Amino acid sequence: MSSFGVGDFIRILGRKAFNAIPDNRDLYCLTCKKHIFHYGLSYGEAINASPPKSETAQAILSILGRVNDYNPGFSLLLGNTYYCSGCRRVKAEGGILSDINNKEDVKYNP
Numbered sequence: 001m002s003s004f005g006v007g008d009f010i011r012i013l014g015r016k017a018f019n020a021i022p023d024n025r026d027l028y029c030l031t032c033k034k035h036i037f038h039y040g041l042s043y044g045e046a047i048n049a050s051p052p053k054s055e056t057a058q059a060i061l062s063i064l065g066r067v068n069d070y071n072p073g074f075s076l077l078l079g080n081t082y083y084c085s086g087c088r089r090v091k092a093e094g095g096i097l098s099d100i101n102n103k104e105d106v107k108y109n110p
């Protein structure tokens, strides 16, 4: 018998269905202006890696990020989140609003 248990199944289902932690991959970076290696992030981690806000806002947003890790609608809209291995900018990829989100982010956080 394999040691593959219910816990493993739920963990894999959670990752694949809700994209809690996307796999690392090469993506185009708007700041570096080239294809470069990106690390996968959960939404909670992506919010923590974004430019600093007030401590209270940061705490609330990171909790919302954690909740959104288990909300499939959110990943459909925003896609998965990654950060660039060159400039460490966080970007979204693969969602309906990903391109808009990335352009707005570069505009307001150059």
Ligand SMILES: [Zn+2]
Residues within 6 Å of the ligand: 029, 030, 031, 032, 033, 036, 084, 085, 086, 087, 088, 089
């Ligand atoms: Zn970059």
